[in-house]
Amino acid sequence: MKFVDEVEITVKAGNGGSGSASFRREKFIPHGGPDGGDGGDGGDVILIGDQGLNTLVDFRHQRHFEAQKGESGRGRQQYGKGGQDIVVKVPTGTEVYDLETDEKLADITEHKQKLVVAKGGEGGLGNMHFKSSVNRAPKQFTSGKPGEQRTLKLELKVLADVGLLGFPNAGKSTFVDAISQAKPKIADYPFTTLYPSLGVVKIDAETSFVVADIPGLIEGAAEGAGLGIQFLKHLQRTGLLLHLIELPAYEGMPDPVEQYHQLSEELVKFSEHLQDKTRWLVFTKADITVPEEAQAMADGYVKEIGWPGPYYVISSIAHLGLDKLTKDIADYLSGPKEDW
Structure with a gap:
């Protein structure tokens, strides 16, 4: 197996789902109020240490990792489902840097140590949040926020006595x-x-x-x-x-x-x-x-x-x-x- 001790990867967290602008529509209730649910949060990108790995060679074949988007909200106050996180295994001894800022984010030295490197976007609000005494039928809702995106450098330093x-x-x-x-x-x-x-x-x-x-x-x-x-x-x-x-x-x-x-x-x-x-x-x-x-x-x-x-x-x-x-x-x- 060829040893690879330094790679660059791109990570993209999931966008949050949009809120819903919906109104109650039921028989005998002609003027139902707003019931639009919130959007789900986007998934995170998480690095996790694995002592069973001793090389970064797998990242030669995949260098882009993107978590799942959150679902949009729906009527009847139904909230959108949150996006699924993506978990990426790295060898213990991996140092993680943000290439844009040159900031060292963490040093993953322990088995199963976790690091969130890209946070998912928050889901948007449905129109039921905007109801007030002066606005009984709000049409406002908010879109989900975008998930974080980063280019990272992973640098492996072997752990030896x-x-x-x-x-x-x-x-x-x-x-x-x-x-x-x-x-x-x-x-x-x-x-x-x-x-x-x-x-x-x-x-x-x-x-x-x-x-x-x-x-x-x-x-x-x-x-x-x-x-x-x-x-x-x-x-x-x-x-x-x-x-x-x-x-x-x-x-x-x-x-x-x-x-x-x-x-x-x-x-x-x-x-x-x-x-x-x-x-x-x-x-x-x-x-x-x-x-x-x-x-x-x-x-x-x-x-x-x-x-x-x-x-x-x-x-x-x-x-x-x-x-x-x-x-x-x-x-x-x-x-x-x-x-x-």
Whole structure:
């Protein structure tokens, strides 16, 4: 399934029905009074969160949603029936913007959370409302009011506990594949991840967390280079960022220290809020050598960077260091943050 994380849609609420201008017409009552009923209200357009959805792709096929109009009133004080609402399902994690005003209307983060994005028009009044001591036979009635119409932008930010950062081929997809049941695309060339992938990591029967893999970043990502800039926003909801850095297997590979600084600069350019999130360093592909040498390499890079926080050395292929890392993640997410 192709991932779509931003769409524009048009919503139109139903118009209210018109009131009725009617008079009583019964046998032996030649001058019956006004009995025109009111029109029904138009239906609303409602967005509702659905945790079973993880993409906005369905909106590629339908981008216009219109609720039902209210019925007009009738004689004998019969009110028109209200128009039926239209309910549109969106994934949890969807932000809703009014394109005309650029106003953020809501952030739909919970299952079955509802948002009325277009209110139906009120029904018109029948002529029975206009009867008075000086006007016994009013012919006035009012038309129904038009329903609201809006053009909306829906922007999906995936809901995950842990987000993965890294340049292409840093081993993010292999890491997700190793610790969860998710099956992201894995290959030995850059940009095999073309859309965010979510994996649920189960520690035990009662403990689990969700990890999000996004496309690899490259230098200049904050200005639009590469693919990752399209998905950096997904990391804004996460509670913890893992910065994956590939240990060099041979001379001429990118320098881990230089890559660390490049990616850190891209985070600052994109969002200071993202830069301030808790981040751990994870050195990947430790199977290039014996564990002791891989650890020594990582220790040297950490010292050169001046990194003050937690860091780990792992191999997703050899399952080296994964148990400790995932357990520490679970402890961090569930416990007091000051302990870290």
